Each structure stands twice: as C-alpha cells, then as structure tokens.
Amino acid sequence: MEPYVIVGNGVAAVNAIETIRARGNTSPIIVLTDQECAFYSRPSLYYIMLGRIRFEDAWGRPPEFYERNGADLRCSTTVASVDPEAHTVEIEGQGPLRYSRLLLATGTRGRFLPWADQDLRGIITLNTLLDVTNITDLLSDSRAAVIVGGGLTSIELVEVCRHWGVPTTFVMRGSHFLDRQLTREEAELIHERLRMGGADVRTGEEIVEVTGENGRVARAVMKSGEEIICDIAGCTVGVTTNKELAEAAGGETDRGIVVDDRMRTTVADVYAAGDVAQVRGPDGKPAPSEMLWYVAADMGRIAGDNMAGGDERYRKRVFLNAAEFCGVDFCGVGEIVPGQPDVETITIRDPAREGSARLVMRDGVMIGACFLGDIRLADIARGVIAQGARPSELPADHPLRLLLERRSP
Numbered sequence: 001m002e003p004y005v006i007v008g009n010g011v012a013a014v015n016a017i018e019t020i021r022a023r024g025n026t027s028p029i030i031v032l033t034d035q036e037c038a039f040y041s042r043p044s045l046y047y048i049m050l051g052r053i054r055f056e057d058a059w060g061r062p063p064e065f066y067e068r069n070g071a072d073l074r075c076s077t078t079v080a081s082v083d084p085e086a087h088t089v090e091i092e093g094q095g096p097l098r099y100s101r102l103l104l105a106t107g108t109r110g111r112f113l114p115w116a117d118q119d120l121r122g123i124i125t126l127n128t129l130l131d132v133t134n135i136t137d138l139l140s141d142s143r144a145a146v147i148v149g150g151g152l153t154s155i156e157l158v159e160v161c162r163h164w165g166v167p168t169t170f171v172m173r174g175s176h177f178l179d180r181q182l183t184r185e186e187a188e189l190i191h192e193r194l195r196m197g198g199a200d201v202r203t204g205e206e207i208v209e210v211t212g213e214n215g216r217v218a219r220a221v222m223k224s225g226e227e228i229i230c231d232i233a234g235c236t237v238g239v240t241t242n243k244e245l246a247e248a249a250g251g252e253t254d255r256g257i258v259v260d261d262r263m264r265t266t267v268a269d270v271y272a273a274g275d276v277a278q279v280r281g282p283d284g285k286p287a288p289s290e291m292l293w294y295v296a297a298d299m300g301r302i303a304g305d306n307m308a309g310g311d312e313r314y315r316k317r318v319f320l321n322a323a324e325f326c327g328v329d330f331c332g333v334g335e336i337v338p339g340q341p342d343v344e345t346i347t348i349r350d351p352a353r354e355g356s357a358r359l360v361m362r363d364g365v366m367i368g369a370c371f372l373g374d375i376r377l378a379d380i381a382r383g384v385i386a387q388g389a390r391p392s393e394l395p396a397d398h399p400l401r402l403l404l405e406r407r408s409p
C-alpha cells in the first residue's frame with residue numbers, strides 16, 4: 001500500500017494524523033520534516049525564553065505519539081519537489097518517495113528585511129526551537145537590541161530582550177503597535193508598559209540599514225538618519241508561506257497554496273493545510289490566511305478526514321487572537337480592525353485594571369470585540385458574534401448587556 005505522505009510536522013500535520021487514524025484508516029503514514037525534532041508548540045517559544053516553561057513543556061504531543069499512530073516521522077528531511085504525475089516527492093539527498101495522497105503542511109518562514117545581511121551574528125527571528133537557542137545564546141553577551149515590526153513576534157522579542165536586561169529600541173513603521181487590531185489609545189497602554197520597562201518605542205519610523213563589525217551586528221540606521229548602536233537586530237516583518245512545492249508542481253497559489261473547503265489543492269491527491277493554505281471562499285477567491293494555531297489545527301483535521309475518504313468541510317470560525325503583552329491580557333474577536341467606516345464602536349474603559357473593552361457593531365449586530373486587561377468575556381462575545389446577535393436584544397442580565405451599561409461617556 002502506498003503511504004500517505006505529510007510534509008511538515010506542525011499542528012496541522014499532527015491533527016491530520018490523528019484524524020486519519022480516528023477514521024480507522026490504516027494506510028502507512030510518513031511524515032517528512034526539515035525540523036530537527038518532534039512536534040512542539042510555536043507559541044510556547046516565547047515562554048521558554050522568559051523562563052516560564054521548560055523546553056520539555058513545549059512538546060505538543062507525548063513522545064510515543066508517532067508510534068502509537070503508526071506514523072513514520074523523519075526529521076531533518078527536506079522535500080525538494082513534488083512530481084504529481086509520478087505521485088512522488090523528491091527528498092533532498094535521498095531521492096523519490098511515492099505517495100498515494102500528499103499533505104503539504106509546510107507553514108511559513110520569517111520575511112527578512114532586505115537591508116540586513118542575514119549572515120551577521122545578531123540578526124534574529126523567532127520561529128523555531130533553533131531560534132530560541134540562538135537568541136538566548138546572543139542575549140547572554142549583548143549590550144543593546146533593535147527590534148523591528150509592529151506585530152506579535154516583534155513584541156515577544158522586545159519582551160525577551162527586556163527580560164534579559166538588554167536595552168531595546170522597538171521600531172515600527174505604523175502609528176502604533178498591532179495597528180490592524182488595536183486602536184491607538186489601546187496600544188498606548190502597551191507602549192507605556194514597554195517604556196516603563198525600559199524599552200525605547202519608536203513609531204512611524206523605519207530601519208533602513210543594519211551594518212556589522214567583525215561579523216556581528218554593530219548598528220542600525222533609521223530613516224531619520226539616527227544611528228542606534230546595537231548588537232542584536234530583530235529583522236523580520238511578517239511571514240512568507242512555504243508554498244513553493246505546490247507552485248512548482250503546477251498547483252494554484254496566491255499568498256499561500258489555494259485549497260477548496262476539503263483542503264484539496266488543484267493538483268490531484270495533493271492537500272494543503274495550516275498557515276500555508278488559503279481556503280477558497282464562497283466568491284471563489286482565496287481568503288487571506290489567518291495564521292493562527294486553532295485555524296491550522298482545524299484545517300489539519302479537515303485535510304486528514306478527506307485524505308482518509310471522509311467528506312468534512314472546513315468552516316471558518318469567528319476570528320480569535322489571544323496574547324499577553326507586557327503583563328496585559330489581550331483578546332481580539334471577530335472584526336476589530338480600527339477605523340472601519342460603516343461600524344459603530346462602543347468603548348468601556350476599566351480604570352481598575354487599566355484595560356478596556358471595545359465592542360464593534362454593524363447595523364446593531366455585534367461583529368467584533370477587543371478586550372485588554374480583563375478578557376473573561378471574549379468567548380461569550382465570540383458566541384454572540386457567531387450567532388449574529390444584537391446586544392440590545394440579549395437578556396437584561398447577559399454579561400455583555402451589563403458591560404454595555406458601563407460604557408464610557
């Protein structure tokens with residue numbers, strides 16, 4: 001029996017394996033990953049560097065997972081190409097391997113900014129366990145860091161540098177941190193916390209060059225001409241999908257690999273799931289990938305089910321992104337992009353917790369909620385959004401009705 005081959009070993013891949021087996025399918029499964037070890041949680045990398053959890057707490061499944069599920073895990077193994085006619089993948093340095101069905105769960109990689117020589121010691125990103133080793137190694141003898149970007153990974157890097165006592169400049173092009181999810185006022189709370197912790201927050205700025213001395217990062221130059229002496233530079237902004245295998249095999253790609261709601265690519269017997277995949281929407285266009293853990297897991301389950309002969313379809317859930325920034329809990333649910341023209345926004349400030357709740361309505365129906373500080377109502381808000389409910393029609397003692405009564409003038 002030709003095996004199912006899975007390229008990648010992230011959360012999409014392991015959920016596919018579990019679902020294939022849950023359907024009682026006994027086909028051999030071979031997992032090929034250029035990762036050096038078994039599946040681990042990427043969101044945990046940050047907490048490892050803060051010393052809040054140990055390496056071994058980041059394993060996403062117990063060590064016996066692969067054996068128990070009859071999956072042959074081959075680490076440090078890179079797939080170079082796919083030949084859909086021959087139904088083979090070409091393994092770098094090893095040759096072809098046949099598949100009956102193939103899942104591409106290849107995720108993303110950091111997009112390095114062009115002005116930094118990536119070979120300089122001190123250029124960092126955060127995506128893998130190897131990055132954790134590299135960063136902690138560098139931090140032990142660093143004097144100053146510059147971190148570029150206004151997103152989640154960037155602030156995690158800033159926090160890690162602060163935790164290690166390395167003075168850090170946080171440079172972002174936008175007007176504020178996480179500007180696709182937070183308003184300026186909300187972000188100011190985070191900026192303030194960062195500054196209190198010693199970080200130098202620069203908004204509306206850009207790094208245009210990073211130069212080195214003796215192979216190590218030495219300074220970063222900002223658009224304004226100001227130079228920052230540093231020996232660490234976090235130089236990734238956003239991510240690029242690892243879509244090349246599908247692209248070269250003739251599959252349809254956009255920002256990622258385009259799939260239907262059964263996670264089938266346009267190439268026969270080839271599926272894609274997780275951060276690398278973009279599901280075609282009802283309008284036929286590939287929807288932007290949300291690149292979140294639960295989304296990748298959902299897609300992996302759907303891919304596994306369909307590979308094993310099922311007929312499950314992917315249904316997008318209401319967006320939910322939860323994190324902690326500088327000790328402030330954050331949870332964004334649904335549509336919360338600030339400044340949308342056709343929405344009504346209601347903000348409830350919570351001075352006791354230094355936080356706020358922002359509820360976003362369109363035509364009286366709740367479509368988004370952004371919580372900072374107290375995030376306990378986030379799941380309830382998600383349910384209300386999923387139902388398309390109007391807060392004004394919720395029972396009088398519903399927590400969201402009670403929250404709305406505390407709205408700020």
Ligand SMILES: Cc1cc2nc3c(=O)[nH]c(=O)nc-3n(C[C@H](O)[C@H](O)[C@H](O)COP(=O)(O)OP(=O)(O)OC[C@H]3O[C@@H](n4cnc5c(N)ncnc54)[C@H](O)[C@@H]3O)c2cc1C
Nearest residue numbers: 008009010011012034035042079106107274275291292293
């Ligand atoms: C630092 C960090 C923090 C995050 N925090 C959060 C969070 O708080 N909440 C949240 O929802 N999401 C978070 N995410 C995003 C989340 O981790 C991803 O959505 C999720 O890991 C995607 O899983 P995946 O299975 O699609 O891909 P990945 O986990 O990226 O796995 C891709 C796999 O493909 C393999 N691969 C790629 N190309 C090849 C090839 N040619 N040959 C062989 N193997 C290959 C890689 O080795 C890897 O095993 C975070 C991500 C990072 C990096």
